[in-house]
Amino acid sequence: MAFAPAWILGAVAGAYGLHVLWQPLWVSMALAIALLWRMAVDRGRLPLPPRIVRWTLAAAAMAAVVATHGRTFALDAGTELLCLAAGLKVLEAQSRRDMVLVVLVAYVLAATHVLFAQHLAAAASMLASVVVSTAALASLTAHRPWREDLRVGAWVVLQALPLGLLAFVAIPRLSAGVVGLPLGRAPQGVTGLAETVQPGSIGRLAQSSELALRVAMDGEIPPRTDWYWRAIVLDSVDADGVWTQRRTPMLWQDPPPARWQGRVTLEPHHLPWLVSLDVPTAAPPGARLDQWGRVRWSQPVRDRLVYACSxxxxxxxxxxxxxWTMLPPRLAPRTRQLVATWQGGPEAVAQAALAFFAQGGFRYTLDPVAVTGDPVDGFMFETREGFCEHYAAALAVMLRAARIPARVVAGYLGGEVNAVTGHVTVRQSDAHAWVEAVLDPTRGWQRLDPTLAVAPERALRALAQGVGAIRPRLEPVGLHWLRMVWDAADHTWSHWVLDFTAERQRRLAAALAKRLPVGAAAGVVLVLGVQVAGWWRRRRRTDDLAAAYADVRRWLGRQGMHCPAWEGPRSLRRRVEAELPAAAPWVGELLGRYELLRYGGSADAAAAAQLRREIRRRTRRIS
Incomplete structure (x- = not known):
């Protein structure tokens, strides 16, 4: 017999949840088709697919996954197989046992969310999916209204949360992560800086409002004009104007003392670089600080990462x-001629270049006209419009043409202070590129930002507002506050959950050890209180039902019927119909309600008390 209540289909759909953002489109479509097919089966519009069709679909699903990933079986390939297996199991499930297995698969599928995202939205999606799956299990035990199934599912999950919290705090942290298999590819929709800078690369990135990082500063927040978030340093340019890294710097052995300190929550960008404010002075454990002022992580950042920053x-x-002064021979000939007309030392040349940008009719835009021919000369003398990477690349070429050491730095500029927690939120729309040059060998690399010569407001407000691209200039106050609250909640989640490292666990254990007697006593009182409350609730419900049944038997005894204590409500109802037919309608109705409450699994204290009051009212009035 086909048996697929809506809760089962909802459990699979809810478990898939946010996977729609990460899995290939064909996987989402295949699962949707399987669920719709099963829905049509339950409504009698389609038959269940025969076994040969199911085996063919399973082989096709396996072949599609292999064709997508090849011989590399990574976590995303395994997750795709699990999603497809859930859909196929729904198409063959007929017995109650099959339905239980489908729900168990939904639990596992919901847990795979952590492989792709660890933010608060993913956690909320997983929790909601677990509630729905538990409600689906409850629907298999008895026929109840859907609200009652949902209440049972939510109540079970709510009771399990304290145990989950205890396990989270008590189980030792794993330094190498939970799983060892890699993701075979970057999740769909992930954006971030690349290890090259070319015209248009950061401009495309800056049209994304996705989160890049959050920073919680210890103490005073630096002035907004110093919010340069450093990530990548590029030393080489080719004939097409693309900047890359060719050389490998040495480690920075004696960095200066820190001026600012804080904690960074970095979103996955699939590169081995950590983002730091201005110039980092120390690397967190597991990372290295080189002489170019970059912090290199031991592996590409594929998950949300929390680390200390100084x-x-x-x-x-x-x-x-x-x-640092080398250029391709055929790159930017007209720009070289322009630089050759400038007189003075490095400082004078740098000021002349910045003045050329400020007074030369250049325009700052996310959608510049395409450059034909030489990328630098076309920008400098023809289009004269572009984004930060255009200006940074052009300035670096001009300085090198004057034999001044120069390089391009990519990262972020600006951010937004959260009014709830005080942390700084930096988005991909804050992506930026600037230049570092050696104008005085004794002073080292100095920052030059040619974009500010064209758009000085760039450092004073969000990038998207500066160019009118992403964020609205006048955001509704209510929506702005809700966005701030959600951002603060997600930041708190990162701090207390994702950043709960082994070291923090040891500190918490040491603090609890000092207060163990008080904490243990409070825990015992709490557990006993919950147990006593549950016992009292069950006892009150049972006492009311027993008293109600006793009231009926006493009244029947006064009418001349013998009612032994061992006799059940059905037998008693049949005897009432035979011996007291005048009272049979209302006595039978009350005994039916008693039977449903006593043995139907839907009893509660309020319903039991209401039944007892009604029985007393009826028996007293008739007596």
Whole structure:
């Protein structure tokens, strides 16, 4: 017999949840078709697919996953197989046992969300999916209204949350992560900085409002004009104007003391670089700080990462390498001619270049006209419009043409202070590129930002507002406050859950050890209180039902019927119909309600008390 209540289909659909953002479109479509097919089966519009069709679909699903991923069986490939297996199981499930197995698969599928995202929205989605799956299990035990099934599911999950919290706090942290298999590809929709800078690369990125990082500063927040979030340093440019890294710097052995400190929550960007404010002065455990002022992580950042950050407004040291002035022979000939007309030392050349941008009719835009021919000359003398990477690349070429060491730095500029928690939120729309140059060898690398010569408001407000692209200039106050509250909640989740490291666990255990007697006593009182409350609730319900049944038997005894204590309500109802037919309608109705409450699994204290009051009212009035 086909048996697929809506709760079962809802459990699978809810477990898939946010996977629609990460899985290929064909996987989502295949699962949707399977659920719709089963829904049509339950309504009698389609038959269940025969076994040969199901086996063919399973083989096709396996072949599609293999064709997508090849021989690399990573976590995303396994998750795709699990999603497809859930859909196929729904198509063959007929017995109650099959339905239980489908719900168990839904539990596992919901847990795979953590492989792709660990933010608060993913956790809320998983929790909702677990509630729905538990309600689906409850629907298999008895026929109840859907609200009652949902209440049972939510109540079971609510009772399990304290145990989950205790397990989270008590189970030792794993330093290497929970799983060892890698993700075979970046999740769909993930954006971030690349390890190259070319015209248009950051402009495309800056049209995304996705979260890049959050920073909780210890103490005073630096001035907004110092909110340069450093990530990547590029030292080489090719004939197409693309900046990349070619050389490998040495580690920075004696960095200056820190001026600012805080904690960074970095979103996955699938590169091995950590983002720091201005110039980092120390690397967190597991990372390395090089002489270019970059912090390199041990592996690409594929998950949300929380780490300590210390930085200062200093100049990284210059190694004296003449390679910092090299240019491809055929790149930017007209720009070289322009630079050759400028007189003076490095400081004068740099000021002349910035003045050329400020007074040359350049325009700051996310949608510049495409450049034909030489990328630098076309921007400098023809289009004269572009985004930050256009200006940074052009300035670096001009400085190198004057034999001044220069390089391009990519990261973020600006951010938004959360009014609830005080942390700084930086989004992909804050992506930025600037230049570092050696104008005085004794002072090392100095920051030059040509974009500010064209759009000085860039450092004073969000990037999207500066160019009119992403965020509205006048956001409704209510919507703005809700966004702030959600951002604060997600930041708190990252701090207390994702950043609950082994070291923090040890500190918490040490603190609890000092208060163990008080904590243990409070825990015992809490557990006993919950147990006593549950016992009293069950006892009150049972006492009311027993008293109600006793009232009926006493009244029947006064009417001349013998009612032994061992006799059940059905037998008693049949005897009432035979011996007291005048009272049979209302006595039978009350005994039926008693039977449903006593043995139907839907009893509660209020219903039992109401039944007892009605029986007393009826028996007293008739007596």
């Amino acid at each position: 930085s200062a407004s200093v100049s990284p040291p210059w190694d004296g390498d003449p390679g």
